[in-house]
Amino acid sequence: MSSGCPPQSPAVAKSEVAVEGESPLLAATFAYWDNILGPRVRHIWAPKGDQSMFLSDGEVTFLANHTLNGEILRSAECGAVDVKFFVLAEKGVIIVSLIFDGELKGDKNTCALSIILPQTELAFYLPLHTICVERLKHVIRKGRIWMQKGYNIISVLSLEIVPIMELLASMKTHSVPEDIDIRDTVLNDDDIGDSCHEDFLHKAISSHLQTCGCSIVVGSNSEKVNKIVRTLCLFLTSVERKCSRLCKVDSSFKYDTGLFVQGLLKDSTGSFVLPFRQVLYSPYPTTHIDVDINTVKQMPPCHEHTYNQRRYMRSELSTLWKTDSEEDIPPDTVIHTDETFTPDLNIFQDVTHNDTLVKSFIDEVFMLKPGLSLRSTYLSQFLLLLHRKALTLLKYIEDETQKGQKPFRSLRNLKTDLDLTVEGDLNIIMAFAEKLRAGLHSFVFGKPFYTSMQERDVLMSF
Template identity: 85%
Template sequence: MANHTLNGEILRSTECGAVDVKFFFLAEKGVIIISLIFDGELKGEKNTCALSIILPQTELAFYLPLHTVCVDRLKHIIRKGRIWMQKGYNTISVLSSEIVPIMELLSSMKTHSVPEDIDIKDTILNDDDIGDSYHEYFLHKAVSSHLQTCGCSMVVGSNPDKVNKVVLTLCLFLTPAERKCSRFCKADSTFKYDTGLFVQGLLKDSMGSFVLPFRQVLYSPYPTTHIDVDINTVKQMPPCHEHTHIQRRYMRSELSALWKAAREEDIAPDTDTGIHTESFTPDLNVFQDGMHKDTLVKSFIDEVFMLKPGLNLRSTYLAQFLLILHRKELTLLKYIEDETQKGKKPFRSLRSLKTDLDLMVEGDLNIIMALAEKQRAGLHSFVFGKQFYTSVQERDVLMSF
């Protein structure tokens, strides 16, 4: 493993802070190796280091969909590890405590991941009617917010069957690969929230409460929707560009706090508490009531329950709805490319885009923008400008066009 990992890396010349990812499939050894190569300063000298995950080759198909999730989390561990190395702290013990949650994530996904193929008969969309448990407004709001946050949602409740049914329903609107990065809740115990998953079910404790892990939610690559199936509430994080802005400020604040720690004992393990520094005090109230109404999902919910349940009609109608969203997403991307000469000019035609693509309703625009964001990372920041907008300011900007 050392030969493959460090081959050609001893004299590596990279920019400061770079992390290279290597993926090996060693059939003769029966293993796959995921290595992250980085430079670290130890006792005043620069060292080339590697952090690796070793798995049996039989787990390749299982691991591949989760590769990005694991690499993103390992990269942040390395950022913190660099600081510990430079300050001369016990890096191995600290890294081990940070890596264990990632291994627990892989273990939980092995037993409770959502299947690639979902039968609509197992979801709310197959019910004769929505009924009291899933009234129409709640289902519409949940699906709409789920799509507006790039398909990322946490479903919280006390009844595991009810939670998992909502998880399956939301996963209908994801790709097969994204479903493999989604997880059911576990009936006999509660999984913790894991950064990077698309949809995950979480159970409340015996007292009926649930502690929101602020830090892990903020470090997710996309904003998240919070759905409580006990009280039928739907709350939503700010849009992608605002989420990324807050995330980066918080990350810098966290690393700065680690660097300023005078003793190793001052560095606590990963916690969900906010880090307060002079430069940035995070707003712990990151979830707000969804205020962006749409017509796309509302029409779909209204019409899908007009079809007879138990047949393939609703599955076909769902596929048609997803195809419409996909075409609108591609059209939006092409429109912006043409208007900006593929990014060479700033985008200044939001009003024209909304009119030409029939996205005048704010929720409809947010849904298509969220789908497009997954195809072109940074699209939100490009469209709404580099200047940081809060949710309220952004809403004022949209209403002015």
């Protein structure tokens, strides 16, 4: 090398990730703002496969560097993770960047964890954006601790980058279609109880709605599982359907945090092990439906779920903080506990709240002749009713509390005025309202750490 040439940049480290099926993700990158050299790419993750389909390392580096454009001005609070989303028609790509601060070699640096997709995948990606971002945010929290300790952040980030690649690949092939043909669902049966027991269907749908449309359906028969998955998805919006996944015919996907409905196939022993941590990290509580034994169980309501989730996250981060060695990254399967918090592993409980809304719907819809669009129309009317009731409830609380300025003290009046005296009905409408206005449960039910039992007592006292 002649002495006149500038020193070459060191090659960027790269991990190739083997992903089953076609990965819509072109690459993921970790870049940081070097105080002398400016933006630098530290690591690239790329799916393994036909390289001609993907961006060259140079292109990836160019794009990743630019995710830090303007971040020299960053004035965010320490620990804040900001999201930037680029659609670059010139380059034909979408970039999602999470900007955060972290300590590298003793200096405070601005860093960016990015994923790059082709622009053609915009419509596919957008519904999944929140899922990806929330998962990446949490791994960044872990990564920042690792950086603070002087360890290599890449190993921590890989813990989530790889599953996200797998998630996107699986959604490419198995996501629930936006338009579900009612003939592929239980609602097309000639009579109630043809496919599954009447009470099971009622419980499944009711609990599914009570847990904000978030459910996992497990079973040994993929057809049966998928039929229930599609049935439950009928009650979701199109965006939520795009965040739902059918089960594979031959083997099972892993459970993925954040999806609304997912079908999971039991193994040959007839079991499916749910990862406690991932289920707890779901943005909403989940309903567990086993189509083999017709059981329906549900997690505690939103406010309690969020509280448990937060405590567990803090516990997990705390455990990481106390780790002595870089090699000791606690695997996801470890249940984190600390002195003040021991998670209740029995998170799925029986569905105890009866409702009239779903019950009457189920009873009535089967009176209409199948094969026509009558049942679809009736379903639309039912959903419209639920959405309107949720909006009414939201508005009622908004009026009563002057947009949250005052505590809400008139739950009993609300139930009477809005015809939600049956507890299951209230839960369903509250779940719909929670999706519209996050934090509503905690606000209405006061203490966010109430257990369901305590809440029940509170409700009964009215």
